[in-house]
Structure formats: structure tokens, C-alpha cells
Amino acid sequence: MATFHFDFVGPERTLYSGEVESVQLPGSEGEMTVLPGHAPVLTTLRVGVIVVTEAQGSGKRIYVRGGFADVGPTSVTVLAERAAPIEELTPESIDRDIEAAQLAYDATEDQQKRQELNAQIVQLQETKNLLRL
Numbered sequence: 001m002a003t004f005h006f007d008f009v010g011p012e013r014t015l016y017s018g019e020v021e022s023v024q025l026p027g028s029e030g031e032m033t034v035l036p037g038h039a040p041v042l043t044t045l046r047v048g049v050i051v052v053t054e055a056q057g058s059g060k061r062i063y064v065r066g067g068f069a070d071v072g073p074t075s076v077t078v079l080a081e082r083a084a085p086i087e088e089l090t091p092e093s094i095d096r097d098i099e100a101a102q103l104a105y106d107a108t109e110d111q112q113k114r115q116e117l118n119a120q121i122v123q124l125q126e127t128k129n130l131l132r133l
Contacts, residue, residue, distance in 0.1 A: 002036040005075040006052060008062060010083035015062055016052060023076055024051040025069050034076050041071040047123035049086065049130070050078065061086040063127065065097060065120075086131065094128045 001021050008016040023034045026048025032041075045067045053059040067080035084093070098121055105117040 001056070004034075004036045004038075004073075006078075007075070008050065008052075008078045008080065008083070010080045015080075015083055015085065016060065018054070020052050020054055020059075021056070022053045024053075025071075025078070026050065026064065027069070034071050037073050038071050038076075040073070041069075043069050043071070045069055045078070045080070047120055047127055049127065063089055063131075065124075089131065091128065094124055098124045098128075 003019040003021055006016060006018065006020045006023055008014065021035075025032050025034065025043070026046050028044040028046050031048075032043070045064055047065045048063075050062045050064050051059060052062065063084050063086055064078070064080045065082035067078060067083070070077045070079075082097075101117050101120045101124065105114055105121070108114060108117070
């Protein structure tokens with residue numbers, strides 16, 4: 001199967017760089033799967049899990065909390081606000097993210113910001129349930 005280059009850069013380190021068959025992204029407008037030859041797109045990312053398929057039956061899952069994805073026909077680059085391999089997540093780490101989002105929600109009176117933070121809290125709780133943490 002055809003491949004393309006995928007780079008995933010977190011705030012502290014590069015979490016992935018290599019040739020892949022597909023990447024599933026939690027876009028702000030919904031889930032999207034990128035395959036070789038994809039039309040160019042720049043999208044924001046919401047809280048969720050990026051699924052990287054390296055070859056049939058093998059791949060990686062990476063937790064992401066916000067950021068951007070630059071998609072092109074021969075490459076995808078993700079710049080994440082916060083990210084970690086699934087293996088490094090703990091219930092406590094997601095609970096800390098939920099608590100931080102709730103504190104930010106309580107600290108603002110900006111209704112749009114409150115809606116965004118509420119959506120983040122819901123997404124974090126869904127991610128925790130999805131990963132069974």
C-alpha cells in the first residue's frame with residue numbers, strides 16, 4: 001500500500017516521525033482519516049486520540065490535547081499543544097487536565113471561552129472513558 005510521511009511534534013519532543021499508511025485525526029470539525037494523496041487541509045485539533053497505521057495490523061495511538069494538523073498529499077504534520085503516547089497516560093494525568101480545564105472555566109466570564117472549555121472537559125472525560133483509564 002502507498003505511504004506518506006507523518007511528523008507529530010509535541011511541546012517537549014517529537015513523538016513520531018516516519019512513513020505511514022494512514023492517520024486518523026480528532027479534527028475540531030470531526031474525526032478525519034488521512035490517506036496518501038489527501039487534499040491539502042489545515043485544521044485545528046480537539047482533545048482525542050490520533051491513530052497512526054504504519055502497516056496492516058500495526059500502528060500507534062497518541063493522546064493529543066489541542067493543536068494543528070497540516071495535511072498534504074505526501075505528508076502530514078501535527079503540532080500539538082499537549083501530547084503523550086497512550087502508554088504514558090494515567091487516570092491521574094487526565095484527571096489533572098480535567099481539573100485544569102474546570103479551573104479555567106470557573107475563572108472566566110467570557111461565554112465563548114466557557115463553551116470551549118466545557119467542550120474540552122467533555123472531550124477529556126470521553127477520552128478517559130474510551131481509553132478505560
